Every structure is written in C-alpha cells, then in structure tokens.
Amino acid sequence: MTSESKALDDFSTRRFGGTVGEVTVANPRMSARNVDVFYGDKHAIKKVSLDVGSNEVIAMIGPSGCGKSTFLRCLNRMNDTIDGCRVTGDIRLDEHDIYDRQMDVVALRAQVGMVFQKPNPFPKSIYDNIAYGPRIHGLAGTRAELDDIVESSLRRAGLWEEVKDRMAQPGTGLSGGQQQRLCIARAIAVSPEVILMDEPCSALDPIATAKIEELIDELRQNYTICIVTHSMQQAARVSQRTAYFHLGDLIEVGDTTQIFTNPRHKLTEDYITGRFG
Amino acid sequence: MSEPADSPDTDRRRRTIDVVNASLARRYASERRFRLLGRLAVLLGLAFVAVLFLSIVANGYSGFQQTYIRLQIAFDPAILDPDGKRDPAAIRGADYGALVKQALRAEFPAVSGRSELRELYRLASAGAEYRLMDLVAHQPSLIGTSKELWLLASDEVDLVRKGQIDRSLPESERPVNDRVIGWLDALEQRGAVDTRFNWSFFTNGDSREPELAGIGGAIAGSFYTLLVCLALSFPIGVAAAVYLEEFAAKSRWTDLIEVNINNLAAVPSIVFGLLGLAVLINFLGLPRSAPVVGGLVLTLMTLPTIIIAGRAALKSVPPSIREAALGVGASRMQTVFHHVLPLAMPGMLTGTIIGMARALGESAPLLMIGMVAFIVDVPKGPFEPSTVLPVQIYLWADSPERAFVAKTAAATIVLLGFLITMNALAVFLRKRFERRW
Numbered sequence: 162m163t164s165e166s167k168a169l170d171d172f173s174t175r176r177f178g179g180t181v182g183e184v185t186v187a188n189p190r191m192s193a194r195n196v197d198v199f200y201g202d203k204h205a206i207k208k209v210s211l212d213v214g215s216n217e218v219i220a221m222i223g224p225s226g227c228g229k230s231t232f233l234r235c236l237n238r239m240n241d242t243i244d245g246c247r248v249t250g251d252i253r254l255d256e257h258d259i260y261d262r263q264m265d266v267v268a269l270r271a272q273v274g275m276v277f278q279k280p281n282p283f284p285k286s287i288y289d290n291i292a293y294g295p296r297i298h299g300l301a302g303t304r305a306e307l308d309d310i311v312e313s314s315l316r317r318a319g320l321w322e323e324v325k326d327r328m329a330q331p332g333t334g335l336s337g338g339q340q341q342r343l344c345i346a347r348a349i350a351v352s353p354e355v356i357l358m359d360e361p362c363s364a365l366d367p368i369a370t371a372k373i374e375e376l377i378d379e380l381r382q383n384y385t386i387c388i389v390t391h392s393m394q395q396a397a398r399v400s401q402r403t404a405y406f407h408l409g410d411l412i413e414v415g416d417t418t419q420i421f422t423n424p425r426h427k428l429t430e431d432y433i434t435g436r437f438g
Numbered sequence: 439m440s441e442p443a444d445s446p447d448t449d450r451r452r453r454t455i456d457v458v459n460a461s462l463a464r465r466y467a468s469e470r471r472f473r474l475l476g477r478l479a480v481l482l483g484l485a486f487v488a489v490l491f492l493s494i495v496a497n498g499y500s501g502f503q504q505t506y507i508r509l510q511i512a513f514d515p516a517i518l519d520p521d522g523k524r525d526p527a528a529i530r531g532a533d534y535g536a537l538v539k540q541a542l543r544a545e546f547p548a549v550s551g552r553s554e555l556r557e558l559y560r561l562a563s564a565g566a567e568y569r570l571m572d573l574v575a576h577q578p579s580l581i582g583t584s585k586e587l588w589l590l591a592s593d594e595v596d597l598v599r600k601g602q603i604d605r606s607l608p609e610s611e612r613p614v615n616d617r618v619i620g621w622l623d624a625l626e627q628r629g630a631v632d633t634r635f636n637w638s639f640f641t642n643g644d645s646r647e648p649e650l651a652g653i654g655g656a657i658a659g660s661f662y663t664l665l666v667c668l669a670l671s672f673p674i675g676v677a678a679a680v681y682l683e684e685f686a687a688k689s690r691w692t693d694l695i696e697v698n699i700n701n702l703a704a705v706p707s708i709v710f711g712l713l714g715l716a717v718l719i720n721f722l723g724l725p726r727s728a729p730v731v732g733g734l735v736l737t738l739m740t741l742p743t744i745i746i747a748g749r750a751a752l753k754s755v756p757p758s759i760r761e762a763a764l765g766v767g768a769s770r771m772q773t774v775f776h777h778v779l780p781l782a783m784p785g786m787l788t789g790t791i792i793g794m795a796r797a798l799g800e801s802a803p804l805l806m807i808g809m810v811a812f813i814v815d816v817p818k819g820p821f822e823p824s825t826v827l828p829v830q831i832y833l834w835a836d837s838p839e840r841a842f843v844a845k846t847a848a849a850t851i852v853l854l855g856f857l858i859t860m861n862a863l864a865v866f867l868r869k870r871f872e873r874r875w
Contacts, residue, residue, distance in 0.1 A: 242764065245686050271767035281758035283777060293776070294766035344762070351766055 182415040186214035196250035215219035220400035223316030237273035274348035280340030294351040338369025479595025508630040509541040593841035648841030659824030666733020679748030703742035711803030727823035740793040747789020751782035784871035801828035
C-alpha cells in the first residue's frame with residue numbers, strides 16, 4: 162500500500178462533516194473530501210465528502226438551493242465558468258486530483274461527461290451533434306470510424322431507430338425526450354467514465370422520463386452515473402445509493418433502499434416523507 | 439351553508455362590485471385616449487417622412503435627366519489636323535470648341551455680332567467639346583466627314599426646358615434672355631432638342647458645370663472609405679466583443695473599458711475628425727483628403743457601435759449552448775468559435791451594417807480631414823484625393839448655380855437609396871437568421 166492511498170484510507174475512516182451513513186465505497190471512481198464551494202460570500206457547499214463507486218448510479222436529492230447541483234458541477238469543474246465561484250477541498254477521479262494544476266479541464270470533461278436539465282442540442286444536424294465531441298478530441302481517424310461512433314452512441318441512447326433516416330436534420334427539431342436522449346448520446350460519444358446528470362427529466366413528460374430512466378439503468382453496465390433529481394420516486398427507481406443534501410450540508414448517504422425505507426437522520430426522514438421540500 | 443343576506447362580508451362584496459363598476463368607464467376611456475395618442479404620434483411621424491421624401495423626389499427627379507441638342511458637326515480637317523499628319527497628340531490638342539461654334543452658326547446663320555454670337559455659343563455645354571474630342575481620338579477617320587450628333591446642352595438651356603426658369607418673368611429678372619429662349623424654341627420646332635436619362639450623372643466626377651457634374655467620384659470615394667472602415671472595424675470590433683464578453687474576467691478594468699466604449703459611442707463625430715486631422719494627417723503624415731484617412735476616422739466612430747451590438751448578440755446566445763460544448767470537453771476557444779460566434783454572427787452583422795450605414799451618411803469628421811475639396815477625377819484607390827456622397831451633397835448645396843439644386847436633391851436620393859438598402863439588408867438578415875430557443 163502506497164503512502165498516498167494509506168493517507169486516503171486514514172482520511173476516509175474519519176467522520177465527514179457530520180454526515181450520517183457511509184460516504185466511502187470499496188471501489189471509488191470519484192471521491193470528494195471536505196469540499197467547500199463559495200459563490201462570492203455565499204457558502205454554497207459546506208465540507209462535503211462523498212465517494213462515487215464504479216458502475217453505480219448515485220442519486221443526489223434535497224430541497225431547492227441545497228447545493229446538490231453545485232456539488233455535481235464540481236465533479237467536472239463546470240463551476241469554473243461561473244465568475245466568483247471558489248472551490249476548496251479535494252476531488253479525485255481515479256486517484257488524480259481534478260483541481261490540480263496538472264489536470265487539464267478539457268481532458269477532465271472528456272472523462273466526466275454531463276447532461277443538463279434542459280435538453281440543449283447544438284443547433285446543428287443530429288449527426289453533427291454526436292460527432293462534435295469525437296471530432297474535437299480527434300477520436301475518429303476516418304469518416305467510417307466517426308460514423309461508427311455516431312451509430313453506436315445513438316444505439317446506446319436508444320435513439321438510433323428513431324433518427325437513423327434523418328441524421329442530417331437539425332437536432333433541435335426532435336421532441337423534448339428525444340433531444341435529451343440525443344444529449345446523452347452526445348455525452349456517450351466521447352466515451353467518458355462518469356456521466357453527470359443534472360435533473361435530466363425535469364423538462365420531460367412521464368413517458369419520455371420512463372425511457373430515460375430505462376436508459377440510465379442500461380448505461381450503468383458501462384458508466385458511473387451521478388444524477389441530481391427532484392423526484393424521489395426517480396431516485397428510488399434508478400439509483401443504488403442516495404445522498405441527501407440540505408442547505409449546503411450533506412446530511413445522509415446510504416443505500417437507496419435504506420434511505421427510503423429507514424432514514425437515520427431526522428431531516429432525511431422529514432424530506433422523504435414529504436413534510437417539507 | 440348560506441350566509442345571512444346582511445352579513446358584513448356580503449355587504450363588503452357588494453360594495454366592491456359597485457366601486458369596480460363605477461371605475462370601469464373611466465379606465466376604458468383612458469385606454470382609448472392613450473391608443474388615440476399613439477396613433478396620432480405614428481401618423482405624425484409618417485407624415486414627416488412622407489413630406490421629406492416627396493420634397494426630395496420632387497426636387498431631385500429632374501437631376502437624373504439632361505437636355506441634349508442635335509447639331510450637324512462638320513469635322514473640318516483645317517481645324518482638327520491642319521498638317522494632315524494624323525498625329526494623335528495634335529488631334530487631341532485641336533480646338534473642338536470651334537467645331538461646335540461652327541455648327542451653331544450654321545444652325546442660326548442670321549446671328550451676327552460679338553455678344554450675340556457669344557450667347558449663341560452658350561447653348562451648348564463645354565461637355566460637347568470633350569465628347570467630340572473623345573469621338574475623334576477613337577475614330578480619326580471621322581476627320582473630313584460631317585455627322586449629326588446629339589450634344590449636351592448648357593445648364594441654362596436645360597433649366598428653361600425643364601421649366602425651372604420661368605419664361606413669364608420679365609427678361610431682366612431671368613438668367614436667360616429672350617434671344618436665347620427664341621433660339622431654343624426654334625431648335626425645338628426643328629426637333630433638335632431632347633431630354634434624356636443622364637447616365638453620366640453616375641459616372642462623372644464633380645464639375646463647375648452643373649450639366650457635367652456627377653456623383654461618380656463621390657460614390658467611388660464613399661466606397662473606398664467604407665471599404666477601409668469595414669476592413670478595420672469589423673474584425674477589430676468582433677474580436678473586442680468576443681474577448682470582452684467571453685474571455686475577460688469581470689474586473690474593475692473591464693468595467694472601465696466598458697464604460698469608455700459606451701462613452702465613445704456618444705462622442706460627437708466631429709471630434710473624431712479633429713483627432714484624424716491631428717494624429718493621422720499632421721503627426722503620421724497620411725495624405726490629406728484621402729479615403730484611407732476617412733476610413734480610419736470612421737472606424738473610430740463605428741467601432742463602439744459594432745462592439746456594443748456584438749456583445750449584445752453574444753449575450754443573447756443562451757448559456758446552455760456554451761455548457762453543452764464545454765460539457766463534451768470543448769475548450770473555451772472551441773466553444774466560442776464553433777458554437778457561440780456562429781450563432782451571434784447575424785446580430786453582429788446587423789450591428790455592423792447599421793454602423794456602416796451611419797458611416798456612409800457621416801460628413802462632419804470628413805470635412806475636418808479635407809475630403810471637402812473640389813475634386814474632378816474619379817479616385818482609383820483609397821490613397822487618391824476624393825470626396826464622399828454626403829460631402830458632395832453639402833458642396834453642391836453651397837453652389838450658386840440654380841441647376842445644382844436638382845443635382846443636390848438627386849444625389850440625396852441616391853444616398854437615401856443606399857441607406858435604405860443597407861438598413862433593409864440588416865432587417866432581412868435579422869429576420870432570416872433569427873433563432874428561437
């Protein structure tokens with residue numbers, strides 16, 4: 162055992178910021194320790210520590226403004242684009258500190274993809290939407306390879322059969338649910354390890370939501386997924402672990418079944434039983 | 439469970455309805471008044487525009503036409519080529535005015551006496567000589583022959599013909615006397631006077647003779663000036679807008695720059711002209727009256743417009759597009775150049791065209807850098823002295839000859855035509871490429 166991972170072990174056996182439950186996992190893909198986020202003077206996230214295990218879906222729930230989206234955006238450094246946003250603490254992707262000077266944010270985002278709340282396809286053709294990521298990273302040497310990537314990404318996102326005859330049409334012409342699956346396919350196309358989803362179904366109808374949830378379950382075979390959601394049913398349906406945030410604190414983490422059947426913290430219980438939020 | 443009829447709640451509700459009903463008429467009346475005022479304002483504005491256009495067109499349409507007279511010109515070898523050597527230089531230097539005078543004398547053999555003859559000769563424009571010179575230079579075989587030609591009449595003949603000199607005025611109050619009018623009528627009876635569309639108005643440079651003066655030089659000058667202005671202000675403006683909007687961190691410096699760009703947009707244009715005179719001409723030694731200096735000065739004036747419009751266009755691109763590109767791992771530069779800038783381009787082009795239209799109509803700063811000189815030659819490049827359309831209009835409006843009134847209005851029509859075309863193009867671009875998210 163190297164000294165560094167030993168240190169991390171010591172570090173992870175401590176109790177983190179008063180969080181109830183087990184924040185660590187045996188095989189973490191990403192691990193956050195004592196993360197604080199400030200927007201100017203506002204302390205948006207307070208000493209949050211959380212591991213994201215390989216090939217698991219972890220759901221982050223909590224009332225509006227609790228910091229769950231902010232935490233998610235720390236994981237691929239999307240917060241860098243916000244003026245006055247400051248992140249402290251330690252976030253690792255496969256043992257590499259992602260806030261390290263050595264870490265290139267472009268390389269990080271190629272490994273940690275993101276799907277946003279509102280479907281945001283580029284105002285370009287369906288093909289170009291998917292091909293954009295592989296193109297800028299130079300993932301495909303030939304046109305045929307690129308075609309392969311586009312097809313397999315769309316297949317994985319369950320969209321291929323619906324769009325294969327209209328690849329040249331604009332992605333913005335699809336329905337909301339199709340657009341969101343297009344965005345997922347776009348994220349998959351650069352073969353990330355982790356996919357972050359920020360309320361991916363909040364703008365969709367129940368049928369489109371069901372399709373996305375099915376898709377998330379399938380994607381778990383190959384990817385690690387962090388999903389922020391306002392729907393507790395959705396968290397219960399798609400995730401293996403659930404983290405409950407409240408006013409910038411990570412209150413409780415645990416197996417999804419345990420959180421929803423037997424919450425240990427009073428705040429978690431109040432939230433999931435609908436007493437507030 | 440019904441309430442008793444006289445409960446305080448029922449009472450208050452009834453009172454509320456009464457009060458609302460009483461005020462309804464007043465509210466609707468005030469809305470009707472406001473609508474009426476709005477319609478009046480629109481009507482008044484349209485009326486002013488209509489009056490402006492009608493008066494300009496009424497004054498200017500005759501500027502596009504010019505009077506020609508038909509003369510039988512004998513290309514006399516004794517005048518054109520006395521040596522018989524057909525030497526091009528000698529032919530070029532011959533006295534073509536004499537040919538015109540001969541033809542006019544042949545038309546009216548009865549006229550004699552120095553002053554009468556001088557009046558007769560003034561029927562034809564000085565431009566007639568140049569026309570003959572060109573003809574013979576291109577076709578020397580004409581020498582010795584005789585040919586019927588339509589030649590440009592003088593501006594006075596033109597004005598009488600167009601009715602802009604009133605024949606009913608007493609002779610002493612008229613610039614053209616009865617004798618000349620008599621000759622003109624005689625020519626007209628012989629079918630030797632015609633009014634034609636004045637193509638040379640668009641190709642000629644400026645001239646002291648109204649019938650020869652054209653806006654060709656001014657259009658070329660405006661073209662080179664705008665070319666320099668566009669070539670500098672568009673790339674600089676877009677680059678500045680992109681940097682300030684997409685890359686620069688918000689700090690006291692960028693705030694200061696932003697305030698100053700907005701201030702710059704409000705600086706009177708003549709101040710830019712003074713700056714051009716002091717820095718570009720006196721200090722850097724660039725040529726006076728040249729479109730390149732005009733273009734540089736107008737660049738300073740247009741830049742703030744383009745930067746402000748460009749930043750507004752960039753701001754209107756939804757952040758979700760930036761996030762989408764950053765999310766798949768595009769660098770900031772790739773995000774801007776692959777996604778944000780193409781989406782903002784129509785807005786930027788609109789701003790640029792509006793800035794260019796403003797620059798096209800600008801005269802004050804160009805007066806300061808000497809683009810107000812009397813220049814006959816059509817400029818062939820941005821370093822040759824020239825003038826621009828609005829300054830040409832200003833120069834003609836200042837000229838004493840009556841015939842320049844129509845020329846001034848005609849040039850104004852052309853300028854307005856260009857401006858309307860540019861603004862229409864801006865509106866078209868906005869409509870065509872407008873995106874909704």
